[in-house]
Amino acid sequence: MARVRLDTVRKVYPNGFEAVHGASFEVQDGEFVVFVGPSGCGKSTLLRMIAGLEEITSGTLHIGDRVVNDLAPKDRDVAMVFQNYALYPHLTVYDNMAFGLKIRKFPKAEIDERVREAARILGVEQVLDRKPKLLSGGQRQRVAVGRAIVRKPEVFLFDEPLSNLDAKLRVQMRTEISRLHSQLGATMIYVTHDQVEAMTMGDRIVVLKDGEVQQIDTPLHLYDHPANQFVAGFIGSPAMNFLSGRIDGSGDALSFVADETALSVPLGASDASLLRAHAGQAITLGIRPEDLYVAGPTAPNGSATSRWTLDVVEPMGNEIVLYVSSGPHTAVARVAPQPIPEPGTDTDIDLALDTSKLHFFDQETEAALTETPTADLA
């Protein structure tokens, strides 16, 4: 197994489009790292450069102790699972899995042993003689994974492998891949646009946008301490609420005042000390839906209450999702099941904001203003 290290790796296409702007980070030996971002953010390009399917325009890429910029895919000792599985339609499941080993001239007995073991792990022993055409989506997915694991490569690469499966199967395969990772202890890099997959599977997540790495962190730290407004909005569902406004007051008695409404949130001591320098400036407040409560006894201590118009109510059973608005602002709240008034233009509701869970972002740079630095990992 091996670590993967990128040093200012860039990808510029012949037409001048820069798909990846100087990415630098290291994937540890045995780590499961997820690249996540909206489509066109460069996550697949980055993965394909690691695989050797795209040329690296500049920068260096290490796999293990080798610089592999110059090596063909076959010499990089990586295996990849593709979005559409890319199973060889003219070969049986067995031959699909054995293909890479045959090309590498492994002895027949060892090929057979490895293929059968992989088939057993993945539960596709019954279909070894079939052509891919006759398999279900889930089976194809397993065979594609099997083709990767028989090779016992240094690094596994996954390019949105679950996006063609239905929701139920997706959840199932998600846990299976996670289990596989802990069984094999291999280095895995996984690309997805689905932040739920990223959160549930990754040891660490690399968030990308417009070819730039936004943040690299563990899922929970990423969730609690997003480095900027994009990460904050992308990770988590429903997404974080953002309110634009400014910092008012002086000394320790600072508060956030939202634009064009009476909404005002007093700041806690730690936030206040960090934001003092920004007093009077335009700023964005972020708060996650679960950090909003219906005002009353269930609201946590030290929360700030404000009045909103209740637009839509979605009872989910285990929780209720409220869509509220106030002047130009809208917000989503996830609250515990409780009696909620009928929504409508005249229905007002008082919501409490947990002031210990506030996030603040610079309106120009969108950078987070109150987050602690990225957690130390290694």
Place this chain on the structure above:
Amino acid sequence: MAKPNSTNLGGMIWAYAVLAVFAFISVYPITRIITVSLRPGDRLLSTSLDFIPDGATLDNYRVLLFETPFLRWLFNSLLVSVVVTITGVALASTAGYALSRYKFRGRNSMLGGLLITQMFPATMLLLPLYVVLINLRLLDSYLGLVVIYSATALPFCVWQMKGYYDTIPPALEEAARIDGCTPWQAFYRVIFPLAAPALVITALFSFMTAWNEYVVANVVLQDTAMFTLPLGLKMFQNDMSTQWGLYAAGALLVSIPVVGLFLILSRYLISGLTLGAVKG
């Protein structure tokens, strides 16, 4: 599915009538060949329209096979056609692959150039080649013929192959390359086998180009022993009074294998042609 009672009976009868008439027109000339080939030697010039002629005999076939150079011509034609087919498949499958998968400078002009060759009148290439062959004293050789046939069949075949490769997802080669293949191995171990339907069409087209060609052969080959089948059959037909029966017997023997192949493969032909045309 249309509901059966939504189409009126008259329309159905009309449709079947049209099909029947055209099917008859399509088949009739072939039945004439069969009829004439079965006529005994003294009754070739008959005004009868019967399908099975009076005194039907296989005598023409016997004479054709044992008393004329027919088998020799058959061998010549097979030789030329097989070499052209192998060349055509080898060249079109690789060139089509390059044109489908790689973007390089001159790609579009290359594709356009191949189309333009279809506009050359036969004589435009034949005349200079004829002059060259005279000067090289290469008349009456198969080399010239094979090269000319291959080059004539190539443009269409390359387009056909390119159109088919375009429908095969590139992820398959990528998977193969990560599995350990060189670009060449990825091509011939994964993509080449998958292109089988297009390869079959390419092979058929190349084979038929050579098997059915008359005009070029007529210029290049002058020795009767070197003749390919089209030249040989034309020779029978020149003198209608005596060898019309031999011509018909020969025509039938020559046609059966290619017509058979063509009909078996016609299913591929429909998808192949439209793929080439639409997705080209």
Place this chain on the structure above:
Amino acid sequence: MLEGKTTTAGLKVQQRTAAQSKTREARQRTLFLWGLLGPTVLIVLAVVAYPFVYNVVLSLSNMNIYHIRDWEVIGLQQYASVLTEPAVWVVFFKTVVWTLVNIVFHVGLGVWLAVILNKAFIVGKPAWRVLLILPWALPQYITALTWRGMFNYEYGAINLIGGVFGMDSIAWLTSPFEAFVAVILTNIWLGFPFMMVVALGGLQSIPGELYEAADVDGASEWTKFWKITAPLLRPVMIPAITLGIVWTFNNINVVWLVSNGGEPNDQTHILVSYVYEAAFSMYRFGWAAALSMVIFGILFLFTQVFLKKTNATEAAY
């Protein structure tokens, strides 16, 4: 090689490795590409491009039976001679008629039969298709020679069948007009299956809901054909028609073999058979080369204009 250094080295070294890797990968890619393309390019250059250039030279020369080795370039005289020879213009006119009539019938019959064959109620489609494709499957020279036999005045099937219906025998192969009709009939016979097959492929890709929607709107068969079938077949048919026109314009086989080299009296010619005769029967090499160039010029101009007018280039590339 550079591995040890690059791990610790600064940006400069890294950039150099990147640049080197680019040239090496690019070199390998180029090598592979030419390995694939090379043989085809070579053979096409040798058999198509070189003769093309040589043909241009010949068209500017006086090469003929008297000057087969001591020929020289004499300028545009052959072109002048081609364009001022009245017979060339007559043959040109015949070629245009030949092409138009053939294509109209090929496309008309082909689409018509395809539409019928595509109807849901037709039973035994594969069998009908096989029967209707036969003329295409049969080797062209055999078609031509067989039809020549069927056009025979005394013993040919056409006159015999005509006789059954009380028609007078027609001197198909010995009078100029009838001979021309005979070659056209032969070529229509062998050409319609190609268009039918292309149209069938196109029809299969038209979604059935379109017709159902039209049925709901109460459209007639005729309206459905012109409003749905024809426009949706267009992208498939235009390239096929373009190819068909070029092939028909250049189809020497049928004309040459049915008319036995232009009989009667060199009246049955289209441009390519005329050139063929000039070159290989009369050995007017320079003159024939010039006429070949003219034919190519006509077709090239035609396809450019036709494809542009029909906006079919995106389908062709």
